[in-house]
Structures are given as structure tokens and as C-alpha cells.
Amino acid sequence: xxxxxxxxxxxxxxxxxxxxxxxxxxxxxxxxxxxxxxxxxxxxxxxxxxxxxxxxxxxxxxxxxxxxxxxxxxxxxxxxxxxxxxxxxxxxxxxxxxxxxxxxxxxxxxxxxxxxxxxxxxxxxxxxxxxxxxxxxxxxxxxxxxxxxxxxxxxxxxxxxxxxxxxxxxxxxxxxxxxxxxxxxxxxxxxxxxxxxxxxxxxxxxxxxxxxxxxxxxxxxxxxxxxxxxxxxxxxxxxxxxxxxxxxxxxxxxxxxxxxxxxxxxxx
Amino acid sequence: xxxxxxxxxxxxxxxxxxxxxxxxxxxxxxxxxxxxxxxxxxxxxxxxxxxxxxxxxxxxxxxxxxxxxxxxxxxxxxxxxxxxxxxxxxxxxxxxxxxxxxxxxxxxxxxxxxxxxxxxxxxxxxxxxxxxxxxxxxxxxxxxxxxxxxxxxxxxxxxxxxxxxxxxxxxxxxxxxxxxxxxxxxxxxxxxxxxxxxxxxxxxxxxxxxxxxxxxxxxxxxxxxxxxxxxxxxxxxxxxxxxxxxxxxxxxxxxxxxxxxxxxxxxxxxxxxxxxxxxxxxxxxxxxxxxxxxxxxxxxxxxxxxxxxxxxxxxxxxxxxxxxxxxxxxxxxxxxxxxxxxxxxxxxxxxxxxxxxxxxxxxxxxxxxxxxxx
Numbered sequence: 001x002x003x004x005x006x007x008x009x010x011x012x013x014x015x016x017x018x019x020x021x022x023x024x025x026x027x028x029x030x031x032x033x034x035x036x037x038x039x040x041x042x043x044x045x046x047x048x049x050x051x052x053x054x055x056x057x058x059x060x061x062x063x064x065x066x067x068x069x070x071x072x073x074x075x076x077x078x079x080x081x082x083x084x085x086x087x088x089x090x091x092x093x094x095x096x097x098x099x100x101x102x103x104x105x106x107x108x109x110x111x112x113x114x115x116x117x118x119x120x121x122x123x124x125x126x127x128x129x130x131x132x133x134x135x136x137x138x139x140x141x142x143x144x145x146x147x148x149x150x151x152x153x154x155x156x157x158x159x160x161x162x163x164x165x166x167x168x169x170x171x172x173x174x175x176x177x178x179x180x181x182x183x184x185x186x187x188x189x190x191x192x193x194x195x196x197x198x199x200x201x202x203x204x205x206x207x208x209x210x211x212x213x214x215x216x217x218x219x220x221x222x223x224x225x226x227x228x229x230x231x232x233x234x235x236x237x238x239x240x241x242x243x244x245x246x247x248x249x250x251x252x253x254x255x256x257x258x259x260x261x262x263x264x265x266x267x268x
Numbered sequence: 269x270x271x272x273x274x275x276x277x278x279x280x281x282x283x284x285x286x287x288x289x290x291x292x293x294x295x296x297x298x299x300x301x302x303x304x305x306x307x308x309x310x311x312x313x314x315x316x317x318x319x320x321x322x323x324x325x326x327x328x329x330x331x332x333x334x335x336x337x338x339x340x341x342x343x344x345x346x347x348x349x350x351x352x353x354x355x356x357x358x359x360x361x362x363x364x365x366x367x368x369x370x371x372x373x374x375x376x377x378x379x380x381x382x383x384x385x386x387x388x389x390x391x392x393x394x395x396x397x398x399x400x401x402x403x404x405x406x407x408x409x410x411x412x413x414x415x416x417x418x419x420x421x422x423x424x425x426x427x428x429x430x431x432x433x434x435x436x437x438x439x440x441x442x443x444x445x446x447x448x449x450x451x452x453x454x455x456x457x458x459x460x461x462x463x464x465x466x467x468x469x470x471x472x473x474x475x476x477x478x479x480x481x482x483x484x485x486x487x488x489x490x491x492x493x494x495x496x497x498x499x500x501x502x503x504x505x506x507x508x509x510x511x512x513x514x515x516x517x518x519x520x521x522x523x524x525x526x527x528x529x530x531x532x533x534x535x536x537x538x539x540x541x542x543x544x545x546x547x548x549x550x551x552x553x554x555x556x557x558x559x560x561x562x563x564x565x566x567x568x569x570x571x572x573x574x575x576x577x578x579x580x581x582x583x584x585x586x587x588x589x590x591x592x593x594x595x596x597x598x599x600x601x602x603x604x605x606x607x608x609x610x611x612x613x614x615x616x617x618x619x620x621x622x623x624x625x626x627x628x629x630x631x632x633x634x635x636x637x638x639x640x641x642x
Contacts, residue, residue, distance in 0.1 A: 001536035006413065008405035012506055013423070016430050019441050019503065074311035082308055091312045094319050100624035101322065102563025104590050105617050108597060108610065112325050132318060139315065165304035186432075193434025196565040196590070200597055220436055224566065227440045235444075242437045253429050 027243025030236035056217030063127035068134035076142025098136040107197035123212030126202025141183030195220035333607040344380015347576040379608035388588040392561040394498025407513035431507035439567035442500040451491025495582040497572035505557035516549030552630030559623035565590040
């Protein structure tokens with residue numbers, strides 16, 4: 001049985017390595033400079049690059065962060081620092097529940113709330129859907145980090161005559177700022193890879209656009225369109241897109257892990 | 269640190285910073301406090317609003333479908349968004365002929381959710397059947413073997429990174445690698461080995477009614493079917509089940525393990541003791557995997573074949589709730605169609621929330637037990 005378990009573990013690692021190495025191999029094979037520098041050419045034999053999608057994803061992430069980071073962090077502050085409020089337990093539960101909502105359902109909500117009233121697919125709806133996914137994740141991770149701040153910090157600050165808001169904003173939050181930032185990075189990594197919520201909101205576009213009022217490109221939606229389409233040139237772009245996405249997530253994860261390990265060492 | 273809920277309960281007691289403050293303070297200072305309190309409460313309110321909007325908007329938009337179909341929606345076996353035109357059959361079962369031409373009749377669209385509920389249930393069940401034993405074994409290795417050979421950190425990082433890979437990446441791999449592999453190598457082999465045994469015949473043949481006769485035909489093996497969907501889902505949920513199970517197993521008290529070893533248990537017997545001790549948390553880990561599998565969209569849409577019918581065979585194309593939404597929502601042909609899709613979304617939401625709540629409840633219970641491990 002021991003060897004069976006070790007075998008199962010080895011099989012898991014092998015399958016996962018197989019998947020990732022395949023994605024990396026094929027993706028690297030078709031990756032070129034034009035992927036990062038060109039927009040789609042409209043010619044299926046020579047399809048250009050994914051610059052529009054990269055720009056689109058970055059703008060969507062920025063817009064989602066504008067709403068998602070402050071709302072998430074302050075919701076986390078509420079959960080920890082105003083924990084005696086009668087709302088705290090239900091709020092924590094709701095955030096947990098929201099974190100488990102299937103992302104396609106979030107996309108449908110975005111369609112009903114922001115696409116139908118605004119008269120068409122648009123980038124705002126996509127960003128809002130991503131923010132919807134982001135807020136509960138950021139809120140819970142911020143709360144967890146704030147709980148690590150020793151009580152003596154708060155008491156010391158209050159004893160020196162600081163108000164509650166000064167204590168929270170100038171003492172408590174900065175003392176775990178790095179950890180909160182890593183939580184935010186993980187949430188960003190998660191929404192950068194989301195496709196389903198964008199299908200019915202931002203939809204996708206073949207143009208480099210800076211106007212979120214119109215259908216908006218994103219890396220994941222473009223990968224999906226290309227991968228399920230019939231043209232080999234576009235499929236190759238989809239593979240490269242996957243590689244770029246995975247590389248991005250890998251770097252974020254590695255950084256987060258390094259930062260967390262350092263933070264843990266310092267705290268102990 | 270990945271799983272917030274576990275730590276929460278333990279440290280709940282110690283933070284109540286603002287509750288006993290200095291009795292008097294200047295008015296001007298209260299303004300900042302007020303602003304922060306309002307912002308924080310506002311953000312919490314936003315979280316409630318999000319949940320309320322989610323349920324409210326979906327329910328409101330699904331109302332026409334509720335009214336039209338009622339509870340029969342859940343058990344309707346036909347999902348056909350378009351009208352069907354077919355020759356009208358007379359009471360004797362023959363085509364009605366008028367002026368030398370057969371009379372056509374138009375059947376209105378039908379919406380029943382059973383095929384997609386079936387698809388979600390079966391694909392998730394397949395995924396769990398593949399993923400749970402493997403994940404538990406991996407978690408056991410992570411907890412009991414890996415630390416001794418200094419592989420723990422690396423394996424843990426791998427598992428966590430793999431949980432972060434977006435589903436579209438698994439989807440594209442499933443579509444271009446796994447599905448063709450199943451179609452060319454695995455499924456023909458299985459068909460040769462098992463196809464003519466009576467007990468497995470239903471997997472490889474489909475029964476069709478053509479012109480009143482029942483015909484049995486071998487199933488066309490496409491590779492993009494229920495089995496492929498289940499396998500891709502299994503690969504996707506192994507990391508999450510493994511990492512949660514690992515935390516649950518770590519919380520098993522050291523005394524439990526040492527006790528069983530002291531009584532002469534073999535390595536595996538002591539593992540069984542650990543699994544038994546952490547059973548509710550491990551069940552919760554599986555439920556988390558199930559919730560993820562049931563809500564998963566992109567990967568499944570790309571590999572499951574997207575055929576909205578109920579077929580018993582795992583080698584037949586199928587459709588899950590989420591893949592149905594991904595395929596049809598943008599091109600819904602009528603108001604009723606869209607409303608029916610929204611009702612499917614609502615069912616999906618309620619189902620995955622139920623799994624999630626149950627899982628969190630079980631996992632928090634298991635990892636918050638006092639433990640002297642580590």
C-alpha cells in the first residue's frame with residue numbers, strides 16, 4: 001500500500017508535468033516577437049499577434065482593481081477590525097459563499113445588469129464581473145492577514161492617543177501591507193485567467209481599443225476563440241497565449257511564495 | 269494561508285481592538301473614525317448587495333421560465349431551443365397525406381433541464397471517482413513521506429501552482445491532446461476488449477428508433493465525450509482536493525498516529541487511522557472538489573462534445589449546465605430560451621453553493637480541532 005500511495009503521488013506529478021510541459025513546448029514553438037507587437041491582421045494564413053488582447057487584459061485588470069482592491073481591502077478591514085459588529089459573521093459567510101460562485105454565473109449576472117441596459121457588450125461589464133470575483137477573495141485574505149497583527153500594536157497605538165482610524169490606517173494596515181499585497185496579487189492572478197465571465201460581458205474584439213464602452217478584447221477570450229476556430233495559424237497563437245498566461249501566473253505565484261516565506265521568517 | 273476559514277476560528281477571540289476606547293476625545297478626531305467606519309461598513313454592505321443582486325437578478329430574469337414550466341423544468345428530458353417541423357402522423361402511426369404531399373406539423377421548442385443536470389452530475393461524479401483516491405494517496409505522501417526526504421515544499425508548491433492554472437489551459441490541452449488520444453488509442457481498445465461482452469454492450473452501442481423499428485448501432489467514438497470531460501475535470505480538481513486534504517491530515521494529532529504505530533500498526537494501517545480520524549474534513553475536501561467540478565466551464569465546454577441529450581454511455585457526447593450556458597447564452601433565440609438558460613444558471617448556482625457551504629462547514633470543523641501535530 002505504501003508503494004501504491006507513492007505511485008499515485010508520482011502519477012499525479014507526472015500527469016501534471018506532462019500537461020504543463022506539453023503546453024510550454026507547443027506554446028514556445030509558436031511564440032514569436034510579433035505575438036507581443038502586432039494586432040490581428042485579418043489574414044488567417046498570417047494572423048498577426050495578440051497585442052490587442054494583452055492590452056485588453058491589462059486594462060480589464062486595472063479597471064477591476066479600481067473597484068475590487070479598495071472594496072476588498074475595506075471589507076477585510078471591516079471583518080477584522082469591526083468584528084464585534086453584528087454584521088461580521090454574516091458578512092464573512094457571504095464572502096466565503098461568493099468566492100465559490102461558478103464564474104460563468106457571474107458572467108451572466110454581468111450580462112443582465114450591465115450589457116442589456118447599456119445596449120451591447122462592453123468592457124465595463126467585463127471589468128465589473130472580474131471585480132465581482134476579486135472582492136471576496138481580497139476581503140478574506142486581507143482579514144486573515146490583519147488577524148496576524150498582534151493585539152499589542154493596536155493597544156499601544158490607542159494608548160498613545162491615536163484614534164481608531166489612525167490606528168488602523170497607519171499602524172495595523174502598514175504592518176502587514178506586504179502580505180495584503182500578495183493576497184491582492186493572487187486574486188489578480190486568478191482573474192487574469194478567467195474566461196467564462198468575459199464571454200457574455202466584454203465578449204472580445206480584434207482591435208486595439210482603449211474604450212471600455214465597446215466590446216473589449218482579452219487574452220483568455222481570444223485564446224478560446226482561436227483554439228476552437230478552424231485555422232492552424234490562429235491555433236498556434238492560442239497556444240502561445242496559453243504559454244504567456246501560464247508564465248505570468250507562474251511568476252506571480254513564485255514571487256508570492258518567496259515574499260510569504262520571508263515574511264514568515266521575519267515574524268518568527 | 270491558502271485556506272482562510274481554518275485559521276479564523278482559532279484567532280477569533282483576541283481581536284476586539286476598538287471596543288474599549290478612551291471615554292472622551294475631541295470631536296475633530298471623530299471625523300476620521302466615522303469616515304473609516306462608513307467605508308468599512310459600506311464595503312461589507314457591498315458584499316451583501318453582490319449576493320442579493322446575484323440571486324435576485326437571476327431569479328427575476330428566470331421568472332418567465334418558472335411560470336411556463338414550473339417544477340417540470342427539472343425533470344424535462346428534452347432541450348430543444350428551436351421549433352421542429354416534421355411530418356404529421358395520423359392516429360394509425362402513418363404519415364398524413366393530403367393532395368399528394370405529407371402534412372407537416374410544427375412542434376414548439378421544449379426546455380427541460382434534466383439532460384444538463386444529468387451531464388453535470390455524471391461528469392462531476394466521474395471526476396471525483398478518478399480524483400479522490402489519487403488525491404488522498406498524494407496527500408498522505410505529502411504529510412508522511414515527503415517531509416522526511418525534503419520534497420514537501422517543492423511538491424506543495426507544484427500542487428498549489430497547478431491549482432492556479434486557468435481552466436482554459438486545461439481545456440485546450442484536453443481538446444488537442446487528450447481527446448484525440450482517447451479517440452485513437454484508448455476507446456477503440458476498450459471497445460475491442462469489452463464491446464462484445466453483454467454487460468458492457470450499452471457503453472458502445474446506441475439504440476435508435478427509425479421508422480418505428482429499434483436499431484442498434486455502434487457508437488461513433490469521437491474522444492470528445494463524457495469520459496474525456498470527467499478526466500479533464502479530475503485533473504483540474506486533484507490539486508485542490510490534495511491541498512485541502514493535506515491540511516486536514518496535518519491537523520490529525522500526533523498522538524493518534526503514534527498510538528496506532530505503538531499498537532503495532534503497519535504503515536498503511538496507521539494511514540487508515542489518520543484517514544478515519546480526518547474523515548469529515550476529507551469529505552469536505554472532496555465536496556470542494558465537487559463544487560469546483562460542477563461549476564467548471566471552459567475546459568468542459570471544450571471537451572465534452574456539447575450534445576444536450578441523455579446518453580447512458582460514457583463514450584457519448586454530453587452537455588453540462590455550465591457548458592450549455594457557455595454555448596447558448598450569447599445566441600439565445602428567444603426570450604423563453606434565455607429565461608430557461610437563466611433558470612439553469614440559477615440551479616447551477618444553488619447547487620454549487622450547497623456543495624461549498626457543506627464543504628466549508630466540514631473542513632473548518634476538521635482543521636480547527638485542537639491538535640499537537642507539527
